[in-house]
Amino acid sequence: MNHHPSTIGPDMQATVVPLASPHRDVARYEADLIEVTRRVIASGSYIGGPELDALEKALARAIGTEAATGVGSGTDALIFAMQAAGIARGDEVIVPSHTAGPSVAAINALSATPVFVDVEFDTACIDVNRVAAAIGPRTKAILAVHLYGHPARIEELVRLAADHGISLIEDCAQAQGARLMDRPVGSFGRFGCFSFYPTKNLGAIGDAGAVAGSTDGVSLVRQLRTYGWREPQFAEIPGGRCSRLDELQAGFLNVRLKGLDEDVRARREIARAYNERLAGLPIALPVEHKGAYHAYHLFVVKSDRRDALKEHLAKSGVMTGIHYPFPAHRQPGLTAGGRIEGTLDVTDRLQKQILSLPIFATMSGGEVDRVAEAVRRFFGN
Ligand SMILES: Cc1ncc(COP(=O)(O)O)c(C=O)c1O
Incomplete structure (x- = not known):
């Protein structure tokens, strides 16, 4: 079973911006x-x-x-x-x-x-x-x-x-x-x-x-x-x-x-472009703590209107993901014998708000623009 259903093969890549593209990343080599x-x-x-x-x-x-x-x-x-x-x-x-x-x-x-x-x-x-x-x-x-x-x-x-x-x-x-x-x-x-x-x-x-x-x-x-x-x-x-x-x-x-360091630099450059293009919108952008060097495996934004935004992006040909749609403590296959310490309010809040935008080492500037424009359009910008 493919547990990353939001990734697609090379045939569809002309029409949509994929969430990730193992094919393009690998094809370089x-x-x-x-x-x-x-x-x-x-x-x-x-x-x-x-x-x-x-x-x-x-x-x-x-x-x-x-x-x-x-x-x-x-x-x-x-x-x-x-x-x-x-x-x-x-x-x-x-x-x-x-x-x-x-x-x-x-x-x-x-x-x-x-x-x-x-x-x-x-x-x-x-x-x-x-x-x-x-x-x-x-x-x-x-x-x-x-x-x-x-x-x-x-x-x-x-x-x-x-x-x-x-x-x-x-x-x-x-x-x-x-x-x-x-x-x-x-x-x-x-x-x-x-x-x-x-x-x-x-x-x-x-x-x-x-x-x-x-x-x-x-x-x-x-x-x-x-x-x-x-x-x-x-x-x-x-x-x-x-x-x-x-x-x-x-x-x-x-x-x-x-090529790992260079690939991470490419991911960070995409993140920088997103942060610039999406600044000022009513969504929370990823943060990078002082002293941290974020490797941007995923670029996750947060919005109260997550589901509508996801649907709008899909219609605009932008694939997105939710990492993760079910917190572990709500999955019967994972909780057996486990226990919860304190509340999990942030976990539950995140689960409703998170949306992963496309990011991968070989993503083009044009694709980043397409994603950013589609997000801006959703918020009427
Ligand atoms: C945070 C985290 N831990 C563990 C794994 C498990 O890795 P694998 O799929 O190679 O078993 C993954 C990826 O699937 C992951 O994202």
């Missing part, structure tokens, strides 16, 4: 990717080999951690990171309800208990005061999500986690290339977890993910994602299974990683 494919085919190593080794080293360098390891998806990255941090049945993990479902599904996969807290209205990232209030005797970790590409208040969360002797795990699925005080996200917590789903800032041509962290921590993740093996065919630790980033995807990601 077609010649390089064909070269990678030839090299991998010739190597005969399709799982585990030089492409993955190179990617893991390059990721650790880019994120600023001792090590990184590839896994099969962003969801698996979260599961393995929490598993390696010792989170198990009955342990509580504090998580924002306003996030992508997989953040919470990963907690449930370990039979741990999600404790839902509210987010800040301006960035839609986890509210540190709510986290502090939610910490109790069973709390084992905080799962901070750098939602939309804006860094959560990670320095305060690092302090909070240290004061209480619990782990901080960063969900960086939407934040490749984001920084706080010039330091990349994913390098602050015990582990940083990444998704390379095709629409992400660093997208593969399939499923892939990674975990970044200390040498020892990442070694443990690598062991868990390889059946718990200490050496081939000898399972040393329990809970191991199989989740791999194959050589083809690793080779593709090596190519795209080189």
